[in-house]
Amino acid sequence: MSKVIAAHAVSVDGFITGRDPRPGHGLGDGGMLFDWYFDGGTASGVFDGFRLSEPSARVFDALAGRVGAIVAGRNTYEDSDRFGGGSPHPKARLVVLTHREAPEITAQQTLVTTGVEDAIARARDAAGGRDVGLMGGGVVTSALAAGLVDEIVLHQVPVLLGAGRPFFGELPAHVRLRLVEAVPAPGVTHLHYAVER
Numbered sequence: 729m730s731k732v733i734a735a736h737a738v739s740v741d742g743f744i745t746g747r748d749p750r751p752g753h754g755l756g757d758g759g760m761l762f763d764w765y766f767d768g769g770t771a772s773g774v775f776d777g778f779r780l781s782e783p784s785a786r787v788f789d790a791l792a793g794r795v796g797a798i799v800a801g802r803n804t805y806e807d808s809d810r811f812g813g814g815s816p817h818p819k820a821r822l823v824v825l826t827h828r829e830a831p832e833i834t835a836q837q838t839l840v841t842t843g844v845e846d847a848i849a850r851a852r853d854a855a856g857g858r859d860v861g862l863m864g865g866g867v868v869t870s871a872l873a874a875g876l877v878d879e880i881v882l883h884q885v886p887v888l889l890g891a892g893r894p895f896f897g898e899l900p901a902h903v904r905l906r907l908v909e910a911v912p913a914p915g916v917t918h919l920h921y922a923v924e925r
C-alpha cells in the first residue's frame with residue numbers, strides 16, 4: 729500500500745507560515761521557510777527552478793519523487809492562490825479537502841468534502857501506486873488523528889517565527905515516532921520520522 733507523507737518546511741517553534749498568510753501573500757512574513765529551495769547549486773530533478781544545496785537536493789528529490797498525489801487543506805489551497813488551477817507538484821494530482829463547496833475547482837483538481845479518509849482514498853486512486861503527500865497543518869492533524877500518516881518530515885529552518893499556522897494541532901492521543909534520518913544542510917535540517925503503530 730502506498731504511504732502517506734507529511735513533509736513541511738517548519739520553524740524551530742513549529743510554524744509552517746509566518747504571520748498573516750493569505751492569498752497573494754503566501755506564507756505571510758514566514759517566506760524564509762522556503763529559502764533553502766533556492767539557495768544552493770544543485771538543480772532539483774523534480775521541480776523546475778529549484779536550486780538547492782547538495783544534501784537538501786538529495787532529501788527533497790527523494791521525497792518529491794515518491795509522491796503521486798497531494799491532499800491539501802482548504803487554507804493551503806486558498807493561500808496558494810488555488811495553485812493556478814493546477815497542482816503544487818509537477819507530477820501529482822491535487823485533492824483539496826474542505827467542508828465547503830469550491831465552484832472554482834478545475835478539471836485538473838479534485839474536491840473532497842466528505843472527510844480526510846475519503847480525501848486520502850481519492851488521492852491513493854490518483855497516485856497510481858505512488859505515495860500521497862499532505863499539505864497544511866489542519867489536514868496533517870486530521871490525518872494523524874485518523875491514524876492515516878506513515879511518515880513525517882520536518883524541513884526545520886533555524887528561526888523562531890513567534891506566530892503563524894502550526895504544523896501540528898491537538899491530537900486525541902500520543903503518536904510515537906521513530907527517527908529514520910537526520911540530515912543537516914545549509915539553512916535547514918531535514919528530520920525524517922516514521923509513525924510507529
Ligand SMILES: NC(=O)c1ccc[n+]([C@@H]2O[C@H](COP(=O)([O-])OP(=O)(O)OC[C@H]3O[C@@H](n4cnc5c(N)ncnc54)[C@H](OP(=O)(O)O)[C@@H]3O)[C@@H](O)[C@H]2O)c1
Nearest residue numbers: 736737744749801802803804807826827864865866867870
Ligand atoms: N511550510 C510549508 O511547507 C507549508 C506546506 C503546506 C502549507 N503551508 C501553509 O500552511 C497554511 C495552511 O495551513 P492550515 O493548517 O491553516 O490549513 P490547511 O490544513 O491547509 O487547511 C485547513 C482547512 O482544511 C479543511 N479541512 C481540514 N481537515 C478537514 C477534514 N477532516 N474534513 C474536511 N475539511 C477539512 C478545512 O477547511 P474548511 O473548514 O474551510 O472547509 C480546514 O479549515 C497555508 O498558508 C499554506 O501556504 C506551508
